[in-house]
Amino acid sequence: MSSLDNKKQFHAVKVAPQIDNHLVVAGKSYSDYMIEGRAAYIYDSQILQQRVEKLKQKLPVEIDIHYAIKANPMPELVDFLADKVDGFDVASGKELLIAINSGMPVEDISFAGPGKSVHEIEVGVNAGILFNLESETELERIVAASEKFGIEPRVAIRVNPAFELKASGMKMGGGSKQFGIDEEKVPHVIRKMNELGIDPEGFHIFSGSQNLRKDAIIESQIKAVDLAIKLANGGLNFKKINIGGGFGIPYFIGEDELELDEISENLSMLDEKLKTEIKEAKLIVELGRYISGTSGYYICEVLDIKESREEKFVIVNGGIHHHLAATGNFGQVIRKNYPIAVANKMESDTLEKVNIVGPCCTPLDIFAAKVELPSIEIGDHIVIFQSGAYGYSASPHDFLGHGEPRQLFVTGN
Numbered sequence: 060m061s062s063l064d065n066k067k068q069f070h071a072v073k074v075a076p077q078i079d080n081h082l083v084v085a086g087k088s089y090s091d092y093m094i095e096g097r098a099a100y101i102y103d104s105q106i107l108q109q110r111v112e113k114l115k116q117k118l119p120v121e122i123d124i125h126y127a128i129k130a131n132p133m134p135e136l137v138d139f140l141a142d143k144v145d146g147f148d149v150a151s152g153k154e155l156l157i158a159i160n161s162g163m164p165v166e167d168i169s170f171a172g173p174g175k176s177v178h179e180i181e182v183g184v185n186a187g188i189l190f191n192l193e194s195e196t197e198l199e200r201i202v203a204a205s206e207k208f209g210i211e212p213r214v215a216i217r218v219n220p221a222f223e224l225k226a227s228g229m230k231m232g233g234g235s236k237q238f239g240i241d242e243e244k245v246p247h248v249i250r251k252m253n254e255l256g257i258d259p260e261g262f263h264i265f266s267g268s269q270n271l272r273k274d275a276i277i278e279s280q281i282k283a284v285d286l287a288i289k290l291a292n293g294g295l296n297f298k299k300i301n302i303g304g305g306f307g308i309p310y311f312i313g314e315d316e317l318e319l320d321e322i323s324e325n326l327s328m329l330d331e332k333l334k335t336e337i338k339e340a341k342l343i344v345e346l347g348r349y350i351s352g353t354s355g356y357y358i359c360e361v362l363d364i365k366e367s368r369e370e371k372f373v374i375v376n377g378g379i380h381h382h383l384a385a386t387g388n389f390g391q392v393i394r395k396n397y398p399i400a401v402a403n404k405m406e407s408d409t410l411e412k413v414n415i416v417g418p419c420c421t422p423l424d425i426f427a428a429k430v431e432l433p434s435i436e437i438g439d440h441i442v443i444f445q446s447g448a449y450g451y452s453a454s455p456h457d458f459l460g461h462g463e464p465r466q467l468f469v470t471g472n
């Protein structure tokens with residue numbers, strides 16, 4: 060048994076609210092939301108609201124803030140955000156329907172992602188949303204749908220820039236990529252669009268995800284705006300310049316909240332620069348996990364505890380099939396423990412080293428390796444923080460047939 064020093068604590072656990080040693084979600088003990096025997100994702104609307112307010116307060120008012128639904132497409136959560144952010148970005152026909160049903164004006168919905176089907180394109184053209192064009196084939200499909208329905212399509216060009224977002228958890232631009240149209244080919248695509256009578260509405264330059272280094276984000280934003288100005292080539296009709304986001308959240312020990320002040324100053328400067336070159340242009344940042352990630356908790360129950368050669372294994376009724384990312388199998392190069400605690404024993408003077416594992420018969424099914432937690436008993440609840448993005452929807456629920464977790468969007472009322 061030992062006690063944990065501050066440096067070894069997860070940021071999310073340090074700031075978590077609690078009453079009587081129980082985790083508090085939207086003003087109530089987490090246990091009020093649980094059903095015995097079922098793991099659950101719980102999303103706290105109050106945190107979600109604070110998150111958007113923080114962005115609005117910190118970022119320049121001229122900048123539009125879009126939510127990337129892929130981070131968490133739960134309809135209640137998306138509906139809640141509809142009148143709080145300036146737009147939604149979707150990545151599939153299903154997300155498109157969720158966005159339209161939320162009440163977000165179609166002018167403020169954009170659809171990015173390679174491999175859009177003819178059906179998805181027809182739905183999008185009919186709805187009047189903005190396509191972020193990923194290929195010339197897509198352009199042909201958009202034109203065909205527009206002729207079929209007699210509706211003018213709205214198209215921006217997703218650009219695969221030559222530069223990369225440094226220090227990013229996941230790179231989505233630079234070099235050879237399946238995303239967007241290489242910047243060198245963009246002038247050709249603009250000419251082709253002009254011949255077809257389509258005015259490009261803007262550019263979408265998304266270079267990466269999960270970045271906690273403000274200098275890397277600033278650098279990529281400067282490069283994205285410069286690239287948009289270069290590609291616009293004096294054209295005045297470009298209205299939407301979406302420069303992505305990449306704002307990260309702290310998952311691992313030693314990581315802290317991203318500092319927004321300098322990013323904000325830089326965005327103000329870039330907005331002025333952009334407007335001197337392209338008068339009508341609106342600068343957009345597109346964020347997923349920064350908005351929804353911190354609002355979500357994944358909570359599961361301890362089913363068994365066993366020892367194997369001096370190591371303790373705590374087996375829970377959730378795992379890789381519920382929360383792939385927390386097991387380190389969603390793009391992480393090195394597996395690290397997500398922020399984790401015992402939801403009904405948030406603090407304790409004495410701690411012990413344990414492994415938290417799921418019931419799936421694979422060594423990949425592990426939530427925490429050699430983590431120091433208060434002494435755990437069967438029936439206790441384990442909570443994984445920062446689970447509001449790429450959790451439920453990014454996990455293989457059918458794997459081994461253990462069943463799905465519940466999802467709850469809670470307001471505390």
Ligand SMILES: Cc1ncc(COP(=O)(O)O)c(C=O)c1O
Nearest residue numbers: 127130171265268269346347348
């Ligand atoms: C086009 C696009 N937009 C937005 C996002 C959201 O990124 P994040 O959730 O890290 O903000 C992604 C992530 O992959 C993306 O590909």
